[in-house]
Amino acid sequence: MSRMLIRLYRALIQQIRHCYTHVVTTFVSITATTGSIRQHHQPLPEHEKAHPMSDATLDKEKIAAKGLKGIVAADSQVCDVDGDLGKLIYRGFNIHELAESSTFEETSYLLLHGELPSATQLKEFTELLIHHREIDAPVLDCLKSLPPSTPPMTALRTAVSISGCYDPLAEDNSRAANLEKSVRLTAEMATITAAFRRLREGLEPIAPRKDLSHAGNFMYMLNGTVPSEDATRAMDLILILHAEHGLNASTFAARVIAATLADLYSAVTGAIGALKGPLHGGANTEVLKVLMEIGSVENVASYVETTRANKGKFMGFGHAVYKVEDPRARHLKALSERLGKETGDPKWYDMSILMERLVRESINRYCNVDFYSASLQHYMGIPGDLFTCVFATSRIVGWCAHVLEQLADNKIIRPSSNYIGAPERHYVPVSQR
Ligand SMILES: CC(=O)SCCNC(=O)CCNC(=O)[C@H](O)C(C)(C)COP(=O)(O)OP(=O)(O)OC[C@H]1O[C@@H](n2cnc3c(N)ncnc32)[C@H](O)[C@@H]1OP(=O)(O)O
């Protein structure tokens, strides 16, 4: 009975949404044909202007939702991002509570399974993660064969893709197999990132240890020494904070791929590619480049002025959803401040807080998760171009949780485009062109 009520309720909500979308689309189409919305479009490049739209095309014209901003493309139980309140919730739990009290292992279980684990479930989950820490020899060989100049995210994307060739479960799209592969990928991505870091420096990769936490083992494989409790906790916090963020670009990419019923490795490989971009996860690497270029606290103000005057981008600022402070930033900022003091090199933190204030005054944008992640990871001795891989080794959990959710109630994702090209015309043989 209650199931039927839920179904009825869902159907009603769908109908309301449908009507709403129809009203909005109709309004937008009408306004567009009268010309008042057209001005929001980027001017068309010259070669495209050479094809004025036929009347028939104009009649059919709809307005594209550029970037799909504000479009609701999925129902999801994984995460809630409230951009107005600056609130981030994983499966009902506020990120501040998880940052304070949880571990990456526990948070991963929560995201993948929907509930916090019991002690036994956590033990089994942790053992499975440990079991999957070793990577297959051909994956390591692949990393060895890459030029050391390969961007780390490219190396990670390639190794993850190859790893799928050696996983007997790769093509099994059952929920059980995908859960197992999610854990395997979460474990492996840390090993791959650490191994590539060492290989490109001419060092031997460090084999994972079974007696360390996920964060502790990751740091150990990166640096070759067992990290302090503080350093382990810092990495754990970074991993918890980056694990999930709703329908961001890389997660959406993963869901689009999964929705075709392709395998999990394909979805994750695509997601890594999307995260790499500097407008998304790649921003943390760019932030460190900027801080290095600025060089000192004295130069921050002139950098902000010049960038503003040139209408440049401030990397690590602005957000597609948050209109207020990104709730993750405060944790990364506090840790960056602490490590700045502890390392006796507060410059990177000092430059960051000044920049945060000046950019806010200049363009009214808050910093996002990538901004303080840069100075923090720099203090932790992680090379700047590896920051996005650290992000990916955490976000893998969110990607997998979304793929599982997509497959549980799948529908191929196939939006439409609004054709604005040449009207229909006839083929001309090359000899006559
Ligand atoms: C993990 C993450 O992915 S967090 C985001 C990481 N990315 C960055 O830090 C890169 C810098 N930031 C940005 O480019 C943007 O703020 C994005 C991509 C994050 C969000 O973009 P949008 O959703 O279009 O944001 P918004 O609607 O506020 O942007 C509108 C305009 O505001 C201005 N603006 C927004 N952010 C910035 C910024 N950081 N610097 C300068 N101007 C900005 C721009 O004029 C922008 O228009 P444009 O994209 O055509 O240049």
Ligand SMILES: O=C([O-])CC(=O)C(=O)O
């Ligand atoms: O949600 C977004 O668009 C980007 C982001 O902050 C994330 O993926 O963590």
